[in-house]
Amino acid sequence: MFKTIARGLARPLAGAVYRPTVIGRELVPREGAVLLASNHLSFMDSVVITVIAPRDVRFLAKEEYFTGAGLKGRVSKTFFESIGAIPVDRESATAAQDSLERGREVLDSGGAFAIYPEGTRSRDGRLYRGRTGVAWLGLTTGCPIVPVALSGTENLQPDGARVPRVTPVTIRFGEPIQSAGYGEAGSARARRRLTDDVMAAIAAMSGQELANAYNEPPASGVVERVRRAMHRNDPGGATPD
Secondary structure, eight states, X not given: OHHHHHHHHHHHHHHHHHOOEEEOGGGSOSSSOEEEEEOOOXXXXXXXXXXXXXXXXXXXXXXXXXXXXXXXXHHHHHHHHHTTEEEEOTTSTTHHHHHHHHHHHHHHTTOEEEEOTTSSOOSSSOBOOOOTHHHHHHXXXXXXXXXXXXXXXXXXXXXXXXXXXXXXXXXXXXXOBOOXXXXXXXXXXXXXXXXXXXXXXXXXXXXXXXOOSOOOOOOOSHHHHHHHHHTSSSOOOOOOO
């Protein structure tokens, strides 16, 4: 009930204050499993997608947002639960696959799930190569993949800003890409081809410069370095930043 109330208030409030430009919202299927695959520019991206999408959307968020102490911790946990976030331990050696399995659970139940194929947000504004977790989810569940292009969200709450700023934001939803015909989920070639098609659709809508490389911020510890080494050849890239 709290989630319904929060979303009901957030959408008209965001529309009145931020006046986002929304294109192609009608292209998102209203029923059944659907995967929203978006570029990633800001911490605020998941909030924007959740508020603007025409249906409830689940997404991954780092576990720290749910485990804080005191009033601030309770407020953070309540907020992220209300907008559909799913906690995940990004320091786990199996974080990437665990994250994909959580997404699969949402899709298998007929829900909508958002993922960032780049794996982490772009610090320089370029669009990085997609990791194949998005294709694994699409091929495993058979659901359509809706490409999403965000612009302007990097200015909503830059590093160091305590509150979101009022700035122009645009969100574009593209034509759903059907996974059928690409092959089996176990095929690296099928995953790569589908992922590249999803990223091409995002690039066409966002107009971002292509980086032609994977986006990997500095590893935060030994576990992260080991995880990257294990997934270097075919990274899933579903863990949140």
